[in-house]
Amino acid sequence: MVASAERPAGGSAVTDRRHTVVDVDAHFLDTSKDLAAYMPEEEPWTERFEEARMDMLPNPTPDLYRGGRIRRDDVGYPVDHDDVVAIQDHVGFDKIVMIPMAALLIASIQADDRRPELLAQGFVDLMLDRIVDPDAGIYSVIPAPSTDPGAAAELIDEYGQEDGIIAACLGAEGAEPPLGHHRYDVIYDAATSADLPVIVHGGGSGLDSFHRKGYANWIESHSIGFVQTNIEQLTSMVMQGVTEKFPDLDVVFEESGVLWVGSYMYRLDQEYLKRQDEAPLLDALPSDYVRDSYYFGTQPLERNEDPEYFRKAMETVGIDRFMYASDFPHWDYDPPSAVDDLGIFSEAEKEMLLGGTAEEVFDV
Amino acid sequence: MTRVEVAPATDLDPGDRALVDTDEHGEIGVFNVEGDYYAIQNDCPHRGGPVCEGKVSKTLVGEWEGVGERPITKYGDDPAISCPWHGWDFNLTDGTHVGLESISVPTFDVVVEDGTVYLDL
Numbered sequence: 001m002v003a004s005a006e007r008p009a010g011g012s013a014v015t016d017r018r019h020t021v022v023d024v025d026a027h028f029l030d031t032s033k034d035l036a037a038y039m040p041e042e043e044p045w046t047e048r049f050e051e052a053r054m055d056m057l058p059n060p061t062p063d064l065y066r067g068g069r070i071r072r073d074d075v076g077y078p079v080d081h082d083d084v085v086a087i088q089d090h091v092g093f094d095k096i097v098m099i100p101m102a103a104l105l106i107a108s109i110q111a112d113d114r115r116p117e118l119l120a121q122g123f124v125d126l127m128l129d130r131i132v133d134p135d136a137g138i139y140s141v142i143p144a145p146s147t148d149p150g151a152a153a154e155l156i157d158e159y160g161q162e163d164g165i166i167a168a169c170l171g172a173e174g175a176e177p178p179l180g181h182h183r184y185d186v187i188y189d190a191a192t193s194a195d196l197p198v199i200v201h202g203g204g205s206g207l208d209s210f211h212r213k214g215y216a217n218w219i220e221s222h223s224i225g226f227v228q229t230n231i232e233q234l235t236s237m238v239m240q241g242v243t244e245k246f247p248d249l250d251v252v253f254e255e256s257g258v259l260w261v262g263s264y265m266y267r268l269d270q271e272y273l274k275r276q277d278e279a280p281l282l283d284a285l286p287s288d289y290v291r292d293s294y295y296f297g298t299q300p301l302e303r304n305e306d307p308e309y310f311r312k313a314m315e316t317v318g319i320d321r322f323m324y325a326s327d328f329p330h331w332d333y334d335p336p337s338a339v340d341d342l343g344i345f346s347e348a349e350k351e352m353l354l355g356g357t358a359e360e361v362f363d364v
Numbered sequence: 365m366t367r368v369e370v371a372p373a374t375d376l377d378p379g380d381r382a383l384v385d386t387d388e389h390g391e392i393g394v395f396n397v398e399g400d401y402y403a404i405q406n407d408c409p410h411r412g413g414p415v416c417e418g419k420v421s422k423t424l425v426g427e428w429e430g431v432g433e434r435p436i437t438k439y440g441d442d443p444a445i446s447c448p449w450h451g452w453d454f455n456l457t458d459g460t461h462v463g464l465e466s467i468s469v470p471t472f473d474v475v476v477e478d479g480t481v482y483l484d485l
Contacts, residue, residue: 182433182434185431185433186431186432240435241426241428244428245431273452273461273463273464274451276453276463276464277437277453277462279426279463280424280425280426280435280436281426284464285463
């Protein structure tokens with residue numbers, strides 16, 4: 001494994017053993033060489049990935065660890081089944097959904113070639129071969145390349161019924177036009193047919209590849225990037241009536257925290273009332289669609305500066321619209337205890353947040 | 365019921381509108397849209413804008429023909445008016461906001477008797 005998933009006993013409590021914990025956003029580090037082993041031999045890109053002297057996945061330019069000032073020796077990317085089990089045991093994930101880093105990066109590939117679909121297919125085959133194990137509570141997703149919706153739909157058709165594959169996943173960063181565009185209908189149609197929800201995972205950090213150039217440091221791009229990209233995609237999907245077109249589709253936005261959702265959905269409402277003909281498929285307020293068809297992973301949970309405000313901000317969306325997500329093994333991951341630490345939920349709500357809602361939405 | 369005279373019908377041709385001051389409901393706009401009469405209060409529930417001064421057209425409604433097709437906006441059957449301040453659209457037949465039926469502008473009955481247009485309040 002890349003780094004140890006083990007942690008010395010006696011560390012601060014991160015687990016929550018009183019509730020079933022489903023982590024809907026843990027990450028798996030897939031390299032292009034790893035994935036090449038699962039790509040078709042007759043595909044020229046396969047040997048390019050195999051022979052590459054540098055990893056050929058797109059890569060932002062983050063300084064995650066502040067020049068070594070942040071150290072997380074206790075966490076590391078899993079690379080095999082035993083690693084994932086060790087992580088589950090260590091952090092207390094009864095069930096874990098492994099999201100590939102590739103899924104978040106392939107949307108940034110803008111060249112007109114087959115890399116996105118090959119990387120996505122390679123990832124699913126790798127996960128099914130080496131990692132996914134529903135009996136052990138280990139699940140994964142189909143990274144759906146937004147750059148090629150037809151190929152994405154074919155992947156969903158091919159792998160959507162595999163045991164342990166529980167969603168299609170789109171990277172929010174790089175998906176242009178935004179995800180409400182009708183070119184993505186085939187993805188949502190395939191996901192609906194496979195009875196899979198769609199995960200939209202926020203992105204956008206680093207500096208040189210960020211949408212807006214010139215931020216001084218990572219503190220700025222990392223503060224805004226994941227929220228910005230999710231806001232962009234939520235706006236497009238809600239306003240273009242994805243729910244009206246695919247009423248059975250659940251969409252789960254991940255890695256942008258919780259407090260923005262309520263305020264932003266009301267912003268969509270006030271815009272809608274002034275220009276409703278520009279969202280012609282909607283029959284209700286945008287906030288009604290958010291409350292009915294969209295879910296939100298909790299990580300990174302904001303600081304609870306004002307318990308009354310925090311709770312109200314979640315209630316206005318619906319506490320049942322949020323589901324615990326860790327972002328493990330990234331340095332700023334939220335352990336399950338972060339939910340309880342907020343100090344604002346009943347036992348029944350914690351049960352729902354930590355696992356109940358995810359079990360229902362992802363059928364795990 | 366109070367009956368308020370608006371105008372001779374000959375002064376309110378299709379496409380015309382008239383504003384009438386009333387004691388009970390303030391200013392009311394009366395519209396002749398393709399030969400049918402409508403009346404709504406000239407007070408937008410959003411910010412109090414002069415909704416009756418807005419553009420009259422048809423409602424705009426969406427249609428989607430299937431997977432991969434671009435949603436299109438087309439004209440619906442009902443007449444609508446747009447508040448000129450912020451674009452809130454109201455269905456002239458019942459005063460409801462085109463995007464949200466729970467928001468509405470009061471509407472009133474219009475009658476034509478002996479060549480004169482009246483409001484029944």
